[in-house]
Amino acid sequence: MQVQTHVDIHSEWGIVAARQAGRKLAREIGFGSVDQARITTAISELARNIYLYANRGQIKIEEVTASGKRGIKIIAVDEGPGIKDLRRVMEDGFTTSGGLGAGLPGVKRLMDDFNLHSELNEGTTITATKWLR
Amino acid sequence: MNPFIRDIILEHKEEIMETWLVEIKKFRSDDLLQNISDTMYENTNREFVNKLTHTIQKDKDEFQDDLIQFAERLIQLGWPLNYITRGLQEFRKITVEALSDTGENYCKSIEFFQEIENWIDDIVNLLVNQYSGSWENTVFLQKMALKELSAPLIPVFDNISVMPLIGTIDTERAKLIMENLLDGVIEHRSQVVLIDITGVPVVDTMVAHHIIQASEAVRLVGAKCILVGIRPEIAQTIVNLGIDLGKFPTKSTLKKGIESALEMTQRQIVEIEE
Numbered sequence: 001m002q003v004q005t006h007v008d009i010h011s012e013w014g015i016v017a018a019r020q021a022g023r024k025l026a027r028e029i030g031f032g033s034v035d036q037a038r039i040t041t042a043i044s045e046l047a048r049n050i051y052l053y054a055n056r057g058q059i060k061i062e063e064v065t066a067s068g069k070r071g072i073k074i075i076a077v078d079e080g081p082g083i084k085d086l087r088r089v090m091e092d093g094f095t096t097s098g099g100l101g102a103g104l105p106g107v108k109r110l111m112d113d114f115n116l117h118s119e120l121n122e123g124t125t126i127t128a129t130k131w132l133r
Numbered sequence: 134m135n136p137f138i139r140d141i142i143l144e145h146k147e148e149i150m151e152t153w154l155v156e157i158k159k160f161r162s163d164d165l166l167q168n169i170s171d172t173m174y175e176n177t178n179r180e181f182v183n184k185l186t187h188t189i190q191k192d193k194d195e196f197q198d199d200l201i202q203f204a205e206r207l208i209q210l211g212w213p214l215n216y217i218t219r220g221l222q223e224f225r226k227i228t229v230e231a232l233s234d235t236g237e238n239y240c241k242s243i244e245f246f247q248e249i250e251n252w253i254d255d256i257v258n259l260l261v262n263q264y265s266g267s268w269e270n271t272v273f274l275q276k277m278a279l280k281e282l283s284a285p286l287i288p289v290f291d292n293i294s295v296m297p298l299i300g301t302i303d304t305e306r307a308k309l310i311m312e313n314l315l316d317g318v319i320e321h322r323s324q325v326v327l328i329d330i331t332g333v334p335v336v337d338t339m340v341a342h343h344i345i346q347a348s349e350a351v352r353l354v355g356a357k358c359i360l361v362g363i364r365p366e367i368a369q370t371i372v373n374l375g376i377d378l379g380k381f382p383t384k385s386t387l388k389k390g391i392e393s394a395l396e397m398t399q400r401q402i403v404e405i406e407e
């Protein structure tokens with residue numbers, strides 16, 4: 001059984017807890033300091049989006065292996081309102097909250113694999129993986 | 134309290150107290166109570182049980198003050214709340230048992246149990262309130278202390294100030310950064326402000342956004358902002374996020390930042406030759 005952590009996000013403290021859990025696992029897997037920073041920043045973006053747009057949800061962090069490679073997988077799950085403008089959400093600068101709108105496209109660039117699934121009034125699930133080189 | 138109950142409790146007071154003192158000693162294994170000396174434990178137990186029996190003899194105002202003072206002292210000494218709640222539960226159990234054993238029919242009635250229940254509940258509420266009030270106070274004071282530490286603006290030279298940021302930046306702190314920056318710039322008549330983010334563990338888009346907004350606000354009040362202490366890994370993630378800091382003066386270290394701030398205010402540090 002590989003390591004898996006769940007962090008509930010319902011306040012800003014949850015965001016900090018998720019980042020710390022992510023940094024710890026990334027370090028254990030053997031990621032260097034730049035990748036640790038990328039992974040923690042990606043977690044921070046996803047967790048903050050949950051807190052801001054869905055009020056509550058969960059960040060799951062786990063170690064993964066595929067064809068001999070090790071990696072870290074972040075799964076952000078919420079049962080919030082879902083993302084209306086799925087196409088534009090991946091454009092740099094798209095925001096509905098007066099933010100920078102760089103969160104989701106940023107996470108995609110920070111990580112290696114990125115997958116977004118969202119349904120209106122159902123919720124959003126975002127999965128992002130970083131592989132150890 | 135019903136006078137019959139009061140009298141019967143007072144009649145059996147010694148017996149109740151003795152049993153309680155025996156029972157309460159068993160809690161001693163509790164971690165938090167272990168570093169209290171034996172004499173201290175004995176004396177406090179006696180005092181506690183005396184105070185409890187006083188609650189039926191004195192009038193409310195008097196015993197309340199008494200109990201509150203007792204609780205304050207326990208709080209000061211760091212006794213766990215658990216000692217009080219368990220002590221009272223035990224006290225109620227022993228009292229009910231002792232009085233049921235008297236064979237008095239009334240002592241088996243629901244009314245009797247309710248009287249005892251209310252009596253002890255009042256005491257529990259009073260003491261727990263005292264404890265939680267003291268915790269709230271502590272948390273409040275710590276929050277204030279943290280707030281003062283969280284975004285200080287330090288004038289280092291005439292017209293040059295530094296804001297060292299250490300730790301996580303949440304929404305509340307971001308607000309403070311903005312307020313302190315603007316107030317400080319005006320108060321110290323700063324021309325250049327250096328924001329040092331060496332100690333900020335994660336710079337995500339929210340943190341970047343707040344820093345960008347803060348430095349724009351500083352520009353509006355007529356000063357300039359230099360961002361310093363961007364660690365190499367942070368620089369890379371900022372680029373990955375697609376945030377353009379090109380418009381903002383940045384320096385890798387506080388030292389270099391101060392040098393360029395001096396330059397911007399037409400000054401420099403020179404070594405004096407003997």
Ligand SMILES: Nc1ncnc2c1ncn2[C@@H]1O[C@H](COP(=O)(O)OP(=O)(O)O)[C@@H](O)[C@H]1O
Nearest residue numbers: 049053082095096097099100101102103104124
């Ligand atoms: N979990 C989510 N649930 C609903 N909407 C979301 C969620 N995450 C992101 N969004 C929407 O996508 C937009 C872009 O998100 P992001 O790229 O992180 O930029 P920002 O948070 O700065 O607006 C948000 O403004 C919001 O409308």
Ligand SMILES: [Mg+2]
Nearest residue numbers: 045049103104
């Ligand atoms: Mg976002």
